[in-house]
Amino acid sequence: MSSATITRRRPARQRVTSLAITVLTWVIVIGFFFPVAWMVFTAFKSERAAATSTPTIFTELSFDRFQEVLDRGFAAYLTNSLTASVVSTVIVLLLAIPAAYGLSVRPLIRSTDALFFFISTKFLPIAAAIIPIYLLLQNLGALDNISALSILYVGMNLPLAIWMMRSFFAEVPLEIIEAAQIDGAKFWTELVRVVLPIVAPGIAAAALICFIFAWNEYFLANLLTSTVARTTPPFLGSFVDGRGQFLAVLSAAATLAVLPVVIAGWVAQKRLVRGLAMGAIK
Amino acid sequence: MTTALVTVPPETKRRRNPKRQLTTRDRRSLRLSRALVWPALITAIVITQVPFLVTIYYSFQRWNLQRPGDQAFVGFANYAKVFSNGVFVESLIATVLITGGAVLFSVIIGLFLAVLLDRKFIGQGIARTLLITPFLMMPAAAALIWKWSMLDANVGMINWLFSLVGIPPVAWNTDLPVLTIIMVLTWQFTPFMMLIILAGLQSQSGEILEAASVDGAGPIRSFIYMTLPHLRTYIELAVLLGTIMLLQVFDPIAIMTRGTGGTKTLPYLLYERAFVGLEIGEAAAYGVLTVILTIIVATIALRLLFKIFRTEGAR
Numbered sequence: 001m002s003s004a005t006i007t008r009r010r011p012a013r014q015r016v017t018s019l020a021i022t023v024l025t026w027v028i029v030i031g032f033f034f035p036v037a038w039m040v041f042t043a044f045k046s047e048r049a050a051a052t053s054t055p056t057i058f059t060e061l062s063f064d065r066f067q068e069v070l071d072r073g074f075a076a077y078l079t080n081s082l083t084a085s086v087v088s089t090v091i092v093l094l095l096a097i098p099a100a101y102g103l104s105v106r107p108l109i110r111s112t113d114a115l116f117f118f119i120s121t122k123f124l125p126i127a128a129a130i131i132p133i134y135l136l137l138q139n140l141g142a143l144d145n146i147s148a149l150s151i152l153y154v155g156m157n158l159p160l161a162i163w164m165m166r167s168f169f170a171e172v173p174l175e176i177i178e179a180a181q182i183d184g185a186k187f188w189t190e191l192v193r194v195v196l197p198i199v200a201p202g203i204a205a206a207a208l209i210c211f212i213f214a215w216n217e218y219f220l221a222n223l224l225t226s227t228v229a230r231t232t233p234p235f236l237g238s239f240v241d242g243r244g245q246f247l248a249v250l251s252a253a254a255t256l257a258v259l260p261v262v263i264a265g266w267v268a269q270k271r272l273v274r275g276l277a278m279g280a281i282k
Numbered sequence: 283m284t285t286a287l288v289t290v291p292p293e294t295k296r297r298r299n300p301k302r303q304l305t306t307r308d309r310r311s312l313r314l315s316r317a318l319v320w321p322a323l324i325t326a327i328v329i330t331q332v333p334f335l336v337t338i339y340y341s342f343q344r345w346n347l348q349r350p351g352d353q354a355f356v357g358f359a360n361y362a363k364v365f366s367n368g369v370f371v372e373s374l375i376a377t378v379l380i381t382g383g384a385v386l387f388s389v390i391i392g393l394f395l396a397v398l399l400d401r402k403f404i405g406q407g408i409a410r411t412l413l414i415t416p417f418l419m420m421p422a423a424a425a426l427i428w429k430w431s432m433l434d435a436n437v438g439m440i441n442w443l444f445s446l447v448g449i450p451p452v453a454w455n456t457d458l459p460v461l462t463i464i465m466v467l468t469w470q471f472t473p474f475m476m477l478i479i480l481a482g483l484q485s486q487s488g489e490i491l492e493a494a495s496v497d498g499a500g501p502i503r504s505f506i507y508m509t510l511p512h513l514r515t516y517i518e519l520a521v522l523l524g525t526i527m528l529l530q531v532f533d534p535i536a537i538m539t540r541g542t543g544g545t546k547t548l549p550y551l552l553y554e555r556a557f558v559g560l561e562i563g564e565a566a567a568y569g570v571l572t573v574i575l576t577i578i579v580a581t582i583a584l585r586l587l588f589k590i591f592r593t594e595g596a597r
Contacts, residue, residue: 022403028395032469033412036419038439039427051437053445095322102318114319116584121330123580125530127549128573129333131340131556131566136333155329158322216420218533219549223557233422237537240430247430247437254423265418266411273477 036262042251050248065252074235074253081231081257083146084221085214088153092161092210095154097203100165101191115166122159126219137224146229152220157210164209168202169195205271212261232257334573340566347560360567369551370568377547377575379460381528384467389521391468392475393513397505399476400483417473425534428466429455459543466534471527475520482516483509515586522583529576548572 042050044061103115133152134143142148172195196203215232222234236257239250265272344356364370399410416424432439433454441451454462486509494504532549539545541554548568556565 018403021398021401025398025403025409026405028398029409029412032472033415034439035424035427035432035469036415038431039423042431053437053442055439055442095325098318099322102315114323117323118326120580120584121326123526123576123583124330124334125549125569125572125576127530127552128337128569129330130552131562131569132333132336134557135562152329154325158326158329162322212418216422218420218422218536219553222536223553233420233533236420236422236426237533240426250426250430254420254427258419258423261420262415262418265414269411269414272414273481 036258039251039258040255042248043255044252045248047246047248050251065248066256068249069253069256074232074256077230077232077235078256080146080225080229081215081233084150084153084231085211087147087150088157088214089207089210091150091154092157093203093207095158096161096165096206097196098191100162100169101195103162104166104169115163118159118162121155122163126156130220130223134223143224144226144229146225149221149224149229149231150214152224153210153214153217156217156220157213160213161206161210164206165199165202168199168206172198201271205268208264208268209272212265215261337566337569340562341570343563343566345562347562356563360563361571363564364567364571369546370571372544373546373548373551373568374575376460376544377529380463380467380531380545380547381525383460383464384471384528384531385521385524387464387468388471388475388524389479389517391472392520393479393517395472395476396479396483399480413476414473416470419470421470421533422537424470425466425537428462428469428534429538433462433465455538456543459539459545462538463534463545466538467528467531471524475524478520478523479513479516482513486512515589518586519583522579522586525579526576526583529572529579548575 043065044063045056045059045065046062047065049056049059137143137145137148176194176198217231218233218237221231222237225231225234236250236253239253240246341360342355342357343353344359345353395413399406399413403409430438433441435441435451435453435455438454440454444451452458490508491504494508495501499507530549531547532553535541535545535547535550536553541547541550546554549572552565552568552572555561555568559565
């Protein structure tokens with residue numbers, strides 16, 4: 001493949017092959033992106049134009065479907081999603097930053113064991129824990145409660161955040177920390193003034209991943225919330241009830257739910273990979 | 283949960299031990315490190331480990347929520363019931379089929395796309411950005427859009443495309459439920475696989491490939507004999523992480539098929555038994571069995587992470 005990247009003049013046949021591969025690549029890329037693009041496009045159509053067996057392309061477009069979605073009280077579900085995502089992410093950061101620091105910058109005896117304990121909890125299927133959690137929340141009267149949901153999201157995202165941050169913390173040169181210690185800097189000053197600025201981009205990426213996972217979570221939200229604390233994913237899931245015309249309005253709701261996270265993910269894509277691969281890849 | 287089951291290779295275990303005698307300052311620093319890790323450790327234990335232990339306890343109980351007073355220790359009766367009624371085996375097959383199919387297809391397509399994206403071409407950055415979108419998309423929204431906008435028998439785009447080349451409409455959701463779920467999951471997980479494999483491709487030194495090319499190896503030969511072996515660790519990692527995530531998949535099944543037509547995976551079966559059938563004891567047994575299945579995969583995954591972790595030259 002690398003021979004195709006050489007920019008000096010190449011024989012005509014090679015140029016044709018290269019162009020063909022580029023075209024093929026774009027065809028696949030557009031194919032993969034198509035459902036998303038079509039969802040956004042359908043959101044602007046009328047219900048009648050959306051539900052035709054031959055897709056309509058030239059049709060009147062409007063924001064009416066978005067208005068309809070908002071009229072159904074969508075803002076409340078978005079607010080609940082935002083609350084659960086932000087609260088859980090903040091708590092995860094408060095717990096994970098010191099832990100990742102302790103595990104990587106100031107190595108601890110048996111720190112590898114602790115690290116692998118954390119990641120093993122990520123491998124635990126939620127199915128293994130959900131029954132007692134549900135019964136406990138029921139007994140406490142904490143079903144349909146956004147705080148309870150947020151706490152569960154902390155458990156869900158904490159291990160991933162620690163792993164991801166560890167790999168960023170591990171890049172802080174030991175000399176910098178030792179120099180800070182010789183300067184007589186106290187621990188917190190050291191963490192805040194010296195280490196945090198270096199790892200800030202990594203922390204931002206970890207925060208974003210935690211936010212995305214909480215924002216997109218369906219299983220717990222569907223089971224543990226009903227009216228007051230309902231978040232966006234289960235609301236979307238219950239969107240389609242009858243066999244009426246709903247495709248355009250569903251697309252509008254899905255677009256509103258998906259867009260913020262997708263744009264944030266696009267912006268941070270490079271660092272996201274590392275987080276998703278549990279910091280195993282740089 | 284798996285700490286006891288994953289054996290730590292001895293050479294990594296004590297690597298971080300300081301060789302010299304601990305000074306007072308070292309000790310203070312060590313105590314501080316522990317204090318920093320404890321809050322996170324306790325939180326993780328309370329939220330995930332304790333409920334799992336309770337689940338194990340429940341799995342030995344006869345307990346249906348509709349008969350509140352009638353709760354008793356029954357030993358392995360729930361497990362015996364689970365293995366004898368056939369639903370479990372069916373569900374295990376569905377789980378293996380759906381997880382295996384989605385992992386296989388998304389790794390193959392992901393590898394292909396990673397190779398395509400690893401060369402310079404017009405709009406490379408934009409292509410990559412567009413490709414990762416399915417993975418960022420809310421799974422519930424993705425399942426709905428696929429079900430109603432792409433795969434609907436009457437107004438779906440796929441059937442329209444088929445009609446252009448004369449293929450009769452397919453009722454995806456009802457006639458081919460397993461394939462439908464695999465398709466949607468493949469669409470969602472291909473970007474993830476691609477990103478990991480792409481990271482592997484980009485870590486390969488260009489000099490070696492150039493030397494191979496000078497020695498007369500064509501692009502296909504050098505891909506098979508040099509690039510693929512280099513990618514092995516990355517592909518393994520992609521497969522294992524993908525498997526662990528896909529074993530827990532719930533959203534598309536709940537939204538698209540509701541477990542009909544051979545798509546009742548273990549997480550969905552547990553959900554149905556516990557929260558529709560209210561059979562706490564039986565559902566807990568499914569939960570424990572799901573964990574055992576995951577542990578098998580996770581143990582291999584952890585070994586691999588260990589390997590990478592070690593060669594990273596970790597401090």
